[in-house]
Amino acid sequence: xxxxxxxxxxxxxxxxxxxxxxxxxxxxxxxxxxxxxxxxxxxxxxxxxxxxxxxxxxxxxxxxxxxxxxxxxxxxxxxxxxxxxxxxxxxxxxxxxxxxxxxxxxxxxxxxxxxxxxxxxxxxxxxxxxxxxxxxxxxxxxxxxxxxxxxxxxxxxxxxxxxxxxxxxxxxxxxxxxxxxxxxxxxxxxxxxxxxxxxxxxxxxxxxxxxxxxxxxxxxxxxxxxxxxxxxx
Numbered sequence: 001x002x003x004x005x006x007x008x009x010x011x012x013x014x015x016x017x018x019x020x021x022x023x024x025x026x027x028x029x030x031x032x033x034x035x036x037x038x039x040x041x042x043x044x045x046x047x048x049x050x051x052x053x054x055x056x057x058x059x060x061x062x063x064x065x066x067x068x069x070x071x072x073x074x075x076x077x078x079x080x081x082x083x084x085x086x087x088x089x090x091x092x093x094x095x096x097x098x099x100x101x102x103x104x105x106x107x108x109x110x111x112x113x114x115x116x117x118x119x120x121x122x123x124x125x126x127x128x129x130x131x132x133x134x135x136x137x138x139x140x141x142x143x144x145x146x147x148x149x150x151x152x153x154x155x156x157x158x159x160x161x162x163x164x165x166x167x168x169x170x171x172x173x174x175x176x177x178x179x180x181x182x183x184x185x186x187x188x189x190x191x192x193x194x195x196x197x198x199x200x201x202x203x204x205x206x207x208x209x210x211x212x213x214x215x216x217x218x219x220x221x222x223x224x225x226x227x228x229x230x231x232x233x
Contacts, residue, residue, distance in 0.1 A: 025075055025161070031075060032078060036065065063161075084211070087210060087211040087214060090163070090210075091208055093159075095200045098147075099200035101148075102196040102199040103196050105192070113191060116138055119138075132180070140156075143191065144156050187203050187206060
């Protein structure tokens with residue numbers, strides 16, 4: 001993969017490299033537990049080591065990489081306990097975001113939410129899993145922004161990468177696609193109706209169901225245990 005800027009041409013090279021590596025980790029192109037070589041990445045991206053080094057430092061600060069003595073940078077491995085913790089945090093924080101969005105909804109935010117939901121409906125009808133993955137993220141981010149809070153979007157964004165790493169597996173379950181859309185639609189409808197209680201409850205149900213799916217995946221052997229192995233219970 002070369003670090004060509006494409007639609008990111010207005011970003012510095014170090015930012016382009018960071019974004020490419022971040023996407024590669026989130027999408028699983030750089031597997032969990034994989035050792036990341038600064039030299040090899042610089043060769044693959046056809047850049048000097050400096051922007052790669054800066055990107056790796058940022059990714060480590062965000063928790064997507066772990067620096068190990070005598071081994072270098074390693075892609076973070078998410079265990080069952082890690083993901084349980086992340087989803088439990090999301091239950092409370094995403095619920096708060098939905099409630100606050102309903103309370104502070106502006107006409108512009110309402111327009112964005114409707115547009116995001118329409119995009120998800122089209123992707124669901126087309127069975128476009130890739131568009132759904134991107135659409136779900138954008139919708140959640142729109143809800144965070146609609147909450148009109150300073151810190152909540154930043155906190156939730158810090159969890160989003162790990163959520164994405166697990167979501168790429170969870171959304172491959174065919175039965176989850178249509179149900180996932182309806183759950184999101186319930187949240188948006190409540191926000192648009194300025195029903196704070198309803199929005200919070202709908203979001204909590206949605207995230208709790210995602211946690212249930214996560215647990216089902218763990219029982220099926222799809223989520224690493226605390227020792228890094230995967231096994232069915």
